[in-house]
Amino acid sequence: MRPEFAGAPGQAGHAGHGGRPARPGRPQQVAEVLATARVSDHLVRLTLGGPGLAAFEAKDATDQYIKILFADPALGLTPPYDLDAIRAQHGPEGVPVRRTYSVRAVRATDAGAEIDVDFVVHGSEGIAGPWAAAAQPGELVCFSGPGGKYAPEPGAWHLLAGDEAALPAIAAALAAMGPDERGVAVLDVAGPGDRLDLAAPAGVELRWVERGGDWTPTSSRLEEAVRGVVLPADRGAIRAFVHGERETMKSLRAYLVGECGLVRQQLSLSAYWAYGRAEDAFQAEKREPVGKIFPEDA
Numbered sequence: 571m572r573p574e575f576a577g578a579p580g581q582a583g584h585a586g587h588g589g590r591p592a593r594p595g596r597p598q599q600v601a602e603v604l605a606t607a608r609v610s611d612h613l614v615r616l617t618l619g620g621p622g623l624a625a626f627e628a629k630d631a632t633d634q635y636i637k638i639l640f641a642d643p644a645l646g647l648t649p650p651y652d653l654d655a656i657r658a659q660h661g662p663e664g665v666p667v668r669r670t671y672s673v674r675a676v677r678a679t680d681a682g683a684e685i686d687v688d689f690v691v692h693g694s695e696g697i698a699g700p701w702a703a704a705a706q707p708g709e710l711v712c713f714s715g716p717g718g719k720y721a722p723e724p725g726a727w728h729l730l731a732g733d734e735a736a737l738p739a740i741a742a743a744l745a746a747m748g749p750d751e752r753g754v755a756v757l758d759v760a761g762p763g764d765r766l767d768l769a770a771p772a773g774v775e776l777r778w779v780e781r782g783g784d785w786t787p788t789s790s791r792l793e794e795a796v797r798g799v800v801l802p803a804d805r806g807a808i809r810a811f812v813h814g815e816r817e818t819m820k821s822l823r824a825y826l827v828g829e830c831g832l833v834r835q836q837l838s839l840s841a842y843w844a845y846g847r848a849e850d851a852f853q854a855e856k857r858e859p860v861g862k863i864f865p866e867d868a
């Protein structure tokens with residue numbers, strides 16, 4: 571498998587694996603880890619802040635996300651990263667790689683902003699998950715963004731569904747809803763220690779489904795649980811926010827569009843990760859048939 575890096579301040583994990591390098595030209599922000607907290611068995615929350623976040627421009631979206639740059643600690647680089655200079659000096663292998671994370675919460679502070687980012691701790695593989703599990707206050711985190719465009723539409727009937735990777739964005743959506751919103755949120759997690767006490771309107775039912783362990787193609791119960799949701803007869807009222815592992819997303823797209831008759835404008839539906847793929851490969855495959863969730867994009 572791929573090499574692992576312990577990470578060091580400002581060098582959170584690494585590249586060096588032949589993945590797709592970060593695109594140059596996106597403005598970078600350098601935040602500091604202010605606090606870390608284990609919010610569930612498999613979720614670690616890092617609170618990021620400091621002067622580097624003074625220019626953070628939160629979007630009017632509950633699925634806003636940042637792209638964190640992970641440089642190879644062996645290169646001794648200090649963020650922000652001059653990607654062109656790094657490429658010139660160290661070659662494409664030396665360019666920091668990106669990992670995508672939702673912004674779970676944003677708070678205005680006297681200094682500007684503080685954000686919470688919840689990382690799934692999914693084992694020893696990968697860069698961001700292992701780094702977050704061991705991150706300490708004072709470490710630097712370099713990122714671009716935020717991007718994102720979904721926000722729950724007031725008065726719609728909401729279907730929210732996802733695994734742990736989508737849980738931060740789903741939690742942010744639920745927290746932003748007004749008290750009269752209605753719907754169902756289906757949350758696929760490893761076990762009882764992964765349930766969170768989420769703020770949600772009384773009319774939005776939270777359905778936790780437990781896999782009984784790690785995510786595997788056969789352990790996920792997300793599709794089954796979504797199929798078990800009785801959708802309103804007025805299908806046009808539905809707005810869905812459905813994100814998670816790629817193959818499950820393909821199945822759920824087929825179900826929601828093909829069997830339930832929803833149209834694309836009602837759906838925020840995408841893959842957040844792919845089983846057995848580092849994010850570099852996962853992002854690159856979005857340009858290939860295997861990476862398309864909607865066949866018409868092929």
Ligand SMILES: Cc1cc2nc3c(=O)[nH]c(=O)nc-3n(C[C@H](O)[C@H](O)[C@H](O)COP(=O)(O)OP(=O)(O)OC[C@H]3O[C@@H](n4cnc5c(N)ncnc54)[C@H](O)[C@@H]3O)c2cc1C
Pocket residue numbers: 635669670671672673687688689690691692695696697698699700734735736738739785841842843844845846847848849850
């Ligand atoms: C818009 C968007 C928002 C996202 N928000 C979040 C978020 O808030 N929190 C979050 O934790 N993730 C989030 N993700 C998913 C995250 O970007 C991926 O999980 C990413 O692959 C993690 O990087 P890594 O370095 O830990 O693992 P990688 O190096 O990318 O992958 C290493 C191995 O771990 C596996 N793996 C990766 N992610 C998971 C997982 N979640 N569960 C089980 N196995 C996994 C891969 O299949 C691969 O085999 C988001 C993705 C997108 C596109």
